[in-house]
Amino acid sequence: MRGAPPHEGAEPRRIRGLGEGAEESPLSALGVAVARLRRELGGYRAVLADREVAERQLATLERLIAGGDPDESDLRDALLLIAAAVGSVSALAAATAQLRRAVERLAMARRRGGVAAARPAVR
Structure with a gap:
């Protein structure tokens, strides 16, 4: 299904430009996920009672x-705390x-x- 999130056992993303077989580290994947949620929360314009809680925790x-x-x-x-703040949206x-x-x-x-x-590879 196009656009569907990967299932629990999904393989790590391959990163273009890092060479054959390079994978995104778990720490890098976490950074990508934080950036995505921050971006989508920023674009969500409806009133969200606990928006500040979610934003503070993303900064954390x-x-x-x-x-x-x-x-x-x-x-x-x-x-x-983030799930509690935005989980119902x-x-x-x-x-x-x-x-x-x-x-x-x-x-x-x-x-x-x-x-x-868990750390990203040092280049």
């Missing part, structure tokens, strides 16, 4: 990502789901191979 996620080694519980706390559902999947993917990468598996 951006700071955690920029630090390079976000704590899983901090990520999950921010995700929970169908226009933001796909972006919120992408964010949830990105947090889960980062957590799984850490469990399998430690923090290094």
Whole structure:
């Protein structure tokens, strides 16, 4: 189905320009998901009672990502607050789901191979 979000076990995105077989790191995928939800929330013009909560938590996620080694519980706390703030807005559902999947993917990468598996490749 065109435009449908990938299912839970979907393969990581291939990144153009990084060479054959290059994959988006879990941390990079989280950054992409945060940027998408921020963009879509910015474009959602209807009144949203908890918009400021969602925006604050997106900013928190951006700071955690920029630090390079976000704590899983901090990520999950921010995700929970964002989901509570925008979860009932169908226009933001796909972006919120992408964010949830990105947090889960980062957590799984850490469990399998430690923090290094979750960090973007240094070039």
